[in-house]
Every structure is written in C-alpha cells, then in structure tokens.
Amino acid sequence: MRISDEVKRHVDFMHMNLLDPAKTSLLSAVDVVMCRNVIIYFDLTTKKRVMATFHDKLRPGGFLLLGHSESLINVTSDFELKHLTHDLVYRRPVPGEEKEDAWHALANVGIAEAERSEPE
Numbered sequence: 004m005r006i007s008d009e010v011k012r013h014v015d016f017m018h019m020n021l022l023d024p025a026k027t028s029l030l031s032a033v034d035v036v037m038c039r040n041v042i043i044y045f046d047l048t049t050k051k052r053v054m055a056t057f058h059d060k061l062r063p064g065g066f067l068l069l070g071h072s073e074s075l076i077n078v079t080s081d082f083e084l085k086h087l088t089h090d091l092v093y094r095r096p097v098p099g100e101e102k103e104d105a106w107h108a109l110a111n112v113g114i115a116e117a118e119r120s121e122p123e
C-alpha cells in the first residue's frame with residue numbers, strides 16, 4: 004500500500020508494542036483505530052488488555068476496525084457493533100446515547116447471512 008505525501012503530512016508513524024503502557028500512553032485521543040489481524044495472535048487476557056487500551060484511546064463515538072475474521076465476542080462488551088453497508092465495525096459508545104445491543108446485532112447478521120445463502 005502506498006500513502007500519498009498529502010496524507011503522510013498528517014500522520015505520525017511509529018513502532019509500538021500494544022502491550023507496552025509506556026508507549027501506548029504516548030497516544031492521544033483518536034477517532035479511528037484500524038487494527039487488522041493483530042489480536043488473532045493474542046490470548047484472551049491479552050485481547051482484553053489491548054481492547055481496554057483502544058477503548059481508553061478512542062473518543063466516544065470513535066470506530067474500531069478489526070479484521071474480517073476477528074470478533075470481540077467473549078472479549079469485551081465495551082463497544083457496540085455497527086452495521087455498515089458492506090461491513091461491521093465496533094464503536095465506542097457515546098455516553099447518554101443508547102448502546103446498541105451487540106448480541107442482538109450479531110444475531111441479526113447471522114440471520115441475514117442465513118437468509119442470503121438460503122436457496123430460493
């Protein structure tokens with residue numbers, strides 16, 4: 004992937020161990036976390052730890068994008084699941100806004116998929 008110079012001017016690049024609080028504490032509040040195919044290698048305790056960091060760093064209403072095969076089932080219910088047209092993303096809830104029931108949303112996705120794959 005190539006990133007244009009125009010975008011690069013607005014980005015800080017750094018190596019960061021997500022498990023190192025001394026490094027993650029350097030991050031300021033962000034609107035989006037893109038973390039594809041990283042937590043798949045972590046055990047449950049580590050996943051919880053990293054998700055707590057992401058939750059802490061994301062602004063309320065901010066989005067967390069994981070890989071297609073990654074899910075927060077059994078990891079945390081701190082995020083709500085949002086349905087986009089072609090994807091699912093997690094979102095840090097906004098205080099005072101009604102939190103979407105992630106389990107309910109997930110069930111709906113499963114139902115929709117089952118209906119799509121059902122022979123007509």
Ligand SMILES: C[S@@+](CC[C@H](N)C(=O)[O-])C[C@H]1O[C@@H](n2cnc3c(N)ncnc32)[C@H](O)[C@@H]1O
Binds near residue numbers: 021038039040044
């Ligand atoms: C399968 S690769 C995915 C790379 C990229 N995100 C993608 O989707 O193509 C997994 C990545 O997780 C990174 N990783 C593993 N443990 C990490 C940690 N504790 N902190 C930061 N990155 C880590 C590895 O360096 C590696 O780049």
